[in-house]
Amino acid sequence: MPYSNIKRRLDSGDVIVLDGGTGTELEKRGVPMDPEAWCGAATLEHAEVLESIHRDYIASGADVITANTYASSRLMLKPAGLGDRFFDINRTAIDTAQRAKQASGNSDVAIAGSLSQMFPMVAGAARNDPSRVPSAQEMADAFGELAELHCSEGCDLILLEMMYYPDRIRAALKAATETGLPVWIGFSVRRGGDGGVLSFAAEHDIPFAENAALLDEFDVAAAGIMHSPSNIIGDATETLKDSYEGPLLAYPDSGYFKMPHWQFEDVISPEELLAFARQWVTDEVQIIGGCCGLSPEHIAAIATLRKQPRSDI
Numbered sequence: 627m628p629y630s631n632i633k634r635r636l637d638s639g640d641v642i643v644l645d646g647g648t649g650t651e652l653e654k655r656g657v658p659m660d661p662e663a664w665c666g667a668a669t670l671e672h673a674e675v676l677e678s679i680h681r682d683y684i685a686s687g688a689d690v691i692t693a694n695t696y697a698s699s700r701l702m703l704k705p706a707g708l709g710d711r712f713f714d715i716n717r718t719a720i721d722t723a724q725r726a727k728q729a730s731g732n733s734d735v736a737i738a739g740s741l742s743q744m745f746p747m748v749a750g751a752a753r754n755d756p757s758r759v760p761s762a763q764e765m766a767d768a769f770g771e772l773a774e775l776h777c778s779e780g781c782d783l784i785l786l787e788m789m790y791y792p793d794r795i796r797a798a799l800k801a802a803t804e805t806g807l808p809v810w811i812g813f814s815v816r817r818g819g820d821g822g823v824l825s826f827a828a829e830h831d832i833p834f835a836e837n838a839a840l841l842d843e844f845d846v847a848a849a850g851i852m853h854s855p856s857n858i859i860g861d862a863t864e865t866l867k868d869s870y871e872g873p874l875l876a877y878p879d880s881g882y883f884k885m886p887h888w889q890f891e892d893v894i895s896p897e898e899l900l901a902f903a904r905q906w907v908t909d910e911v912q913i914i915g916g917c918c919g920l921s922p923e924h925i926a927a928i929a930t931l932r933k934q935p936r937s938d939i
Contacts, residue, residue: 628736629782629808632689633847636873636912643929644877644915645683645691648740650888651921652676652694659886662706662746666698669719670711676719679922680726684735686922687929688915691726692738694719695776696787699768701745701760716772720779738785738810739776741769741802743794747885753828765794769801777805786811787917788853790826792837799844809844810875810913812852813837815862823862826854834862838869850875853917856894856902863909875913876906880920893919896927903928 632642649665655675660667669676680691698715708715720739727735743765746758760768776784784802789795789811802809814826815834825832841849849870851862856878863874880894903914914931916924 628734631734632736632782633808636848640912641907641931642913643687643689643925643932644875644913645680645688646916646920646922646925647879647918648676648679648692648694649696650881650890650918651679653888654890654921655679660706661749661886663702663708664697664744664886665694666696666702666715667706667708669694669698669715669722673718673722677722677726677729680723681729682922683925684726684730684732686926687932688925689734690736690738690783690913690915691723692740692785693723693776693781694740695772696740696742697744699741699744699772701765701768705746705758712771713775716775717779720776720781724780736782737780738783739772739779739781740785740787741772741776741798742787743789743791743798749886750884752883752885762793762797766797766801769798770804773801773805777807781807783808783810783847788812788814788826790814790832790837792832792840795837795840796843799840799846803844803846808847810848811841811846812850812875812877813862813866814853815851815858816854817858823858823865834865835868838866841870846872848873848875848913850877850911850913852877853879856880856899859902860905860909863906863911873913874911876903876911877915877917878902878920879916879918881918883918888918890919894924896924899924900927900930903931907931
C-alpha cells in the first residue's frame with residue numbers, strides 16, 4: 627500500500643514531497659473555470675489536461691498527488707446546477723489521478739482525496755457569499771458524502787484543505803476520520819494587525835492557536851499550514867507545535883484569487899520557495915509542496931531536498 631510506504635518514510639524522518647496547485651494549474655493551461663464551481667466542473671471535459679498535470683507532478687518528484695476534488699462537494703456543485711453530476715465529477719477526478727499514477731510506473735505514489743469547506747463565493751472576490759452560507763447540517767452531509775467517496779474510490783488518504791472556521795474544521799475532521807483513512811489537515815492563516823498568526827477567516831479575528839487546539843479531539847496523521855504566504859508558515863508552524871506532535875506539513879500559495887480566476891501575479895520563484903522549504907525542514911516539517919499558483923517547476927525544486935542529507939539542508 628502506498629500510504630504504508632509514506633508512513634514508514636515519515637517515521638524515519640524523510641522529507642515527503644506533495645504536489646502543487648491543481649485547479650490553478652488547470653487554468654494556467656487554458657482550461658476555463660466555472661463561474662460558480664471554479665475548477666470542480668473542469669474534470670469531466672478536461673480529464674486529459676488534468677491527467678497531464680498529475681503526471682507532470684509525479685515526474686517532478688511528487689510522492690503524493692491530489693485528486694481534483696477541492697471544489698466538488700455538493701456545497702459547490704449544487705448551487706452551480708451540477709448536483710446531479712456529483713458522482714461523475716468526483717469519480718472521474720479520482721480515476722484520473724489513478725490513471726496518471728499507473729502511467730508513471732511509480733507504484734509508491736499516494737493519492738490524496740481533497741476535501742475543503744469551500745462554498746459559493748462572491749464573483750471577483752476571494753470571500754464566501756454571505757447570502758449563500760450552507761447550514762451546519764448541509765456542511766456535515768457534504769463533508770461526509772465526499773469523504774466516503776474518497777474511501778470507496780480508493781484514495782490513500784484524505785487531505786483536508788484550507789481549514790479556518792472552527793465549527794467547519796470540526797465537522798470536516800469528524801467526516802474524514804470516520805472513514806478510517808489517514809487524514810492530513812492543512813490550516814490556512816493570515817497576519818493580524820499586531821503581527822500575530824490568525825485563522826484565515828476575514829470576518830473576525832480567530833487566533834490560530836484556537837483552531838490548532840481542535841486537533842486534541844481527533845487522530846490525524848499529519849497537520850500543517852497551506853494556502854498561506856510562505857513568510858507566515860514558520861510562525862504558524864511554531865504555534866501548531868504547541869498543540870500537535872505528529873508529522874508537520876507546509877504548502878504555501880502564491881498570487882491571489884478573484885473568483886473564479888487565480889491571479890498569477892508576483893508568484894514566488896522555485897528558488898525562493900526552496901529557500902523557505904530548507905528552513906521548514908530545519909523546523910521539523912516533513913511534508914512539503916505547493917498550493918494555488920505553484921506549478922511542477924516549484925515541486926521539482928522542493929524534490930531536491932529528498933536527495934540531500936538532512937545535515938546539509
